[in-house]
Amino acid sequence: MQLPARLQQVRVARTAQKRRLICQAGGKVMLEVSDLQAKVADTDKAILKGVNLTICEGESHAIMGQNGSGKSTLSRVLVGDPQYEVTGGSARFQGQDLFDLEPEERARLGLFLSFQSPIAIPGVSNIDFLRLAYNSRQKALGKPEVEPLQFYGHVMPKLDTLHIDPSWLDRSVNEGFSGGERKRNEVLQLAVLEADLAILDEIDSGLDIDALRDVATAVNGLKRGNTATLMVTHYKRLLNYIHPTHVHVMRAGQIILSGGIEVADVLENEGYEGITNLLKKEPALQTT
Amino acid sequence: MSLACKAGCLHSKSPGSAQLPTRRSFFLAKGFRLKERAAPREARQTYLAAARRSSAHRTYCQSGGGTSVSAREQGVEQADAPPSESAAPPVLPQNGAVSAAVRDSWVGHLLDTWADINASPDTPELLQELHEECGAALQSARMPNTRVESFRFTDVSSIIKSQPQVPEAAEGAARGMLSSHMLREDHELRAVIVDGCLDQGLSNLSGLPDGVYIGSIRDAPEEVVAMRLGAQATTKGTPFTQVNGALAQDVVCIVLPPGAEVTQPLHLLHIASGREQSVSLNSPRLLIILGRDAHLQILEEFCPLDSNQRECYLTNATAEFELAEASSLQHGYVNLESIAAWHVKSTLVNQAARSHYALTEANLGGRISRHDVVISQMGPETETTMRNLQVCGERQVHDLHSSLRLDHPSGRAQQLHKCIVASSTGRGVFDGNVQVNQKAQQTDAAQLSRNLLLAAKGAVFARPNLQIIADDVSCTHGCTVSDLEEDQLFYFTTRGIGAEQARKILVYSFGKEITQGFRYPKLEARLEVAVNDLLSNAGAL
Ligand SMILES: Nc1ncnc2c1ncn2[C@@H]1O[C@H](COP(=O)(O)OP(=O)(O)OP(=O)(O)O)[C@@H](O)[C@H]1O
Ligand SMILES: [Mg+2]
Numbered sequence: 001m002q003l004p005a006r007l008q009q010v011r012v013a014r015t016a017q018k019r020r021l022i023c024q025a026g027g028k029v030m031l032e033v034s035d036l037q038a039k040v041a042d043t044d045k046a047i048l049k050g051v052n053l054t055i056c057e058g059e060s061h062a063i064m065g066q067n068g069s070g071k072s073t074l075s076r077v078l079v080g081d082p083q084y085e086v087t088g089g090s091a092r093f094q095g096q097d098l099f100d101l102e103p104e105e106r107a108r109l110g111l112f113l114s115f116q117s118p119i120a121i122p123g124v125s126n127i128d129f130l131r132l133a134y135n136s137r138q139k140a141l142g143k144p145e146v147e148p149l150q151f152y153g154h155v156m157p158k159l160d161t162l163h164i165d166p167s168w169l170d171r172s173v174n175e176g177f178s179g180g181e182r183k184r185n186e187v188l189q190l191a192v193l194e195a196d197l198a199i200l201d202e203i204d205s206g207l208d209i210d211a212l213r214d215v216a217t218a219v220n221g222l223k224r225g226n227t228a229t230l231m232v233t234h235y236k237r238l239l240n241y242i243h244p245t246h247v248h249v250m251r252a253g254q255i256i257l258s259g260g261i262e263v264a265d266v267l268e269n270e271g272y273e274g275i276t277n278l279l280k281k282e283p284a285l286q287t288t
Numbered sequence: 289m290s291l292a293c294k295a296g297c298l299h300s301k302s303p304g305s306a307q308l309p310t311r312r313s314f315f316l317a318k319g320f321r322l323k324e325r326a327a328p329r330e331a332r333q334t335y336l337a338a339a340r341r342s343s344a345h346r347t348y349c350q351s352g353g354g355t356s357v358s359a360r361e362q363g364v365e366q367a368d369a370p371p372s373e374s375a376a377p378p379v380l381p382q383n384g385a386v387s388a389a390v391r392d393s394w395v396g397h398l399l400d401t402w403a404d405i406n407a408s409p410d411t412p413e414l415l416q417e418l419h420e421e422c423g424a425a426l427q428s429a430r431m432p433n434t435r436v437e438s439f440r441f442t443d444v445s446s447i448i449k450s451q452p453q454v455p456e457a458a459e460g461a462a463r464g465m466l467s468s469h470m471l472r473e474d475h476e477l478r479a480v481i482v483d484g485c486l487d488q489g490l491s492n493l494s495g496l497p498d499g500v501y502i503g504s505i506r507d508a509p510e511e512v513v514a515m516r517l518g519a520q521a522t523t524k525g526t527p528f529t530q531v532n533g534a535l536a537q538d539v540v541c542i543v544l545p546p547g548a549e550v551t552q553p554l555h556l557l558h559i560a561s562g563r564e565q566s567v568s569l570n571s572p573r574l575l576i577i578l579g580r581d582a583h584l585q586i587l588e589e590f591c592p593l594d595s596n597q598r599e600c601y602l603t604n605a606t607a608e609f610e611l612a613e614a615s616s617l618q619h620g621y622v623n624l625e626s627i628a629a630w631h632v633k634s635t636l637v638n639q640a641a642r643s644h645y646a647l648t649e650a651n652l653g654g655r656i657s658r659h660d661v662v663i664s665q666m667g668p669e670t671e672t673t674m675r676n677l678q679v680c681g682e683r684q685v686h687d688l689h690s691s692l693r694l695d696h697p698s699g700r701a702q703q704l705h706k707c708i709v710a711s712s713t714g715r716g717v718f719d720g721n722v723q724v725n726q727k728a729q730q731t732d733a734a735q736l737s738r739n740l741l742l743a744a745k746g747a748v749f750a751r752p753n754l755q756i757i758a759d760d761v762s763c764t765h766g767c768t769v770s771d772l773e774e775d776q777l778f779y780f781t782t783r784g785i786g787a788e789q790a791r792k793i794l795v796y797s798f799g800k801e802i803t804q805g806f807r808y809p810k811l812e813a814r815l816e817v818a819v820n821d822l823l824s825n826a827g828a829l
Contacts (some may be wrong), residue, residue: 080782081778107783121780
């Protein structure tokens with residue numbers, strides 16, 4: 001255990017986080033969340049209790065945290081899930097106030113969430129769904145919509161990368177898909193839509209070893225200088241494939257610690273107790 | 289006396305039709321069904337038997353004697369004394385005389401109005417018999433009102449207050465609409481039925497396998513058709529079924545001999561013409577007789593002659609299907625009537641052992657539509673599938689009453705009913721009865737009704753009901769009423785698809801679970817347009 005060294009790294013990261021404006025590789029700020037608070041809309045159950053998070057172009061962030069700490073809620077609130085109500089704080093994406101936008105407008109602006117448990121849409125085929133979504137974005141970008149045939153040409157290479165059988169295209173969205181297949185289907189959507197900020201909520205859960213590699217390859221392949229990724233995960237395994245520039249720990253609706261990959265190492269070796277101990281020893285590390 | 293509908297009640301509940309005499313079972317085993325003769329027809333039976341029926345038929349008729357007949361009905365029957373073979377066809381009493389004896393004034397009006405055309409010497413003999421028989425049954429019938437249980441939620445008084453006239457479509461008027469009413473791109477097997485009469489010129493019925501008959505009753509194999517025409521309608525129909533029988537001007541007859549298979553789907557395109565100042569009434573009639581191990585797919589489509597005109601008309605259709613052992617009928621049925629029309633249909637099915645009847649239907653048209661489906665499984669290992677869709681737009685009522693009776697072991701029954709109510713003035717009604725009787729052990733039955741209520745004040749009355757008397761069965765049923773799934777809508781929007789478009793797609797895909805069963809691309813496209821029109825007119829999007 002070289003805790004002191006790692007601690008050092010954490011400290012560095014923490015300073016960087018505090019200054020906030022310093023983005024890796026000098027990319028400009030893409031998403032800026034400050035003091036975000038949210039509750040379940042039809043009860044008064046508060047879930048997010050002041051989240052701060054800044055993501056710049058070119059970065060890959062990972063959020064880790066125990067079950068029920070609010071990771072999925074944060075993801076869903078960002079894409080506009082009506083079951084949550086924002087009660088405080090702000091979120092800006094690509095220079096716009098996120099909460100002024102409808103979910104579809106956020107998507108057309110380049111925000112994408114791969115759901116932790118994607119739902120099925122019986123009766124709507126994957127190919128139709130993908131083309132509708134793609135054309136909505138095209139329209140928003142002022143580009144021409146594509147015809148079904150032309151669209152096949154766009155989709156086929158993505159299927160190859162993900163090793164997805166083309167017969168999926170004619171099946172209803174996620175209907176009869178296994179858990180892992182649904183996740184791969186989410187990544188297919190991401191690849192087709194080429195979002196700027198991809199939020200991947202536990203994209204690794206339910207994937208077999210080969211599928212995890214395929215998915216990671218696809219996600220890495222989509223990275224460009226002006227895109228960013230926010231991964232929610234429980235295990236370091238995914239981070240070995242998609243290297244994060246930042247790792248955050250969430251607890252009880254707040255990001256309590258931010259750093260680099262070493263945070264994931266602490267978690268891997270010592271679990272959440274390790275984080276607790278760390279913060280006890282170094283209270284200054286606490287981000288909130 | 290189950291014939292008469294005295295209180296307007298449906299016959300599906302009459303116990304008389306339950307037990308089959310053994311002699312019948314014998315004919316059943318030969319792949320043929322005999323008429324379920326009700327007592328009032330006894331008089332006519334006897335003369336029919338004597339005059340020209342097959343020995344099989346005669347035997348049955350003799351065995352059926354001895355039941356009491358009400359004086360009035362007998363009187364009517366006797367008024368139409370049996371003609372000799374060569375004599376002129378019997379003529380109904382002329383105007384006035386008919387309605388005087390009739391209990392229901394609407395029926396009286398109809399019988400009067402159709403008296404001349406029914407009396408025409410062109411009317412084939414079999415059709416005359418049907419007219420007489422149903423005319424007689426109607427003497428004492430009452431058209432239903434909302435006090436009648438099976439019409440509690442569907443008020444047909446607007447129909448019964450109308451004064452329908454004989455339709456007068458111009459010759460060949462339907463020609464122009466054929467190309468836009470195909471099932472698929474290529475050539476199709478097609479019967480075009482204009483105002484209830486088969487139009488040979490517009491139909492394409494060539495290239496049928498040996499022994500298969502598809503055509504008008506005028507040239508149909510008399511022996512076979514005579515035994516079955518009206519047989520089920522007598523015991524299973526509603527008063528509207530009798531009205532159909534009294535007014536039908538043609539019967540499309542389809543007869544497949546044992547072992548025959550028509551591989552191409554048969555498109556039965558029913559086209560109704562309206563009249564400018566008045567209501568017209570058309571009475572399409574269909575009879576399908578499948579021999580042992582015969583297989584057929586049909587698609588019945590009902591639409592108006594002029595889709596832009598909002599003329600008012602009533603389509604009152606009846607279909608009788610007889611499925612012999614191990615035969616199969618895939619029955620598609622699409623109601624795309626004018627929004628100003630009324631559409632009433634009875635589908636009556638007898639299924640012998642190991643036969644398979646599969647109904648896929650979509651009801652979109654008409655301000656009132658009512659479909660009565662009555663199916664009897666008459667032997668073991670018989671399979672019945674029903675998939676029904678109703679889409680109720682502004683001021684529209686769609687009513688489906690289905691009744692399936694299982695009396696034999698190892699039967700299978702599957703029903704999926706779906707209803708979309710898109711407007712606060714729309715209403716869906718579903719009464720689906722599946723009766724699994726004592727002898728129907730090892731039955732596998734499932735019935736599900738799913739209803740999508742898009743408008744706050746829209747209404748749906750869904751009553752799937754499974755009555756199980758047998759004990760060794762596997763049966764499930766359920767009913768759900770919901771709006772669109774919020775999380776599905778949200779999923780669309782997170783992919784950049786707007787809420788309105790998402791609703792449209794979700795509503796259509798709700799129905800698509802049924803409509804994709806049609807498997808005809810051009811028809812599916814027509815349905816999609818019709819569904820979208822209904823939804824946008826209803827403001828459901
Ligand atoms: N719609 C809701 N209604 C009630 N409680 C909710 C709702 N959504 C989230 N919660 C609660 O909020 C807390 C945070 O949930 P969330 O799904 O964000 O956790 P998570 O960090 O993603 O957990 P996991 O690692 O298990 O996925 C949990 O206690 C959860 O039960
Ligand atoms: Mg989660």
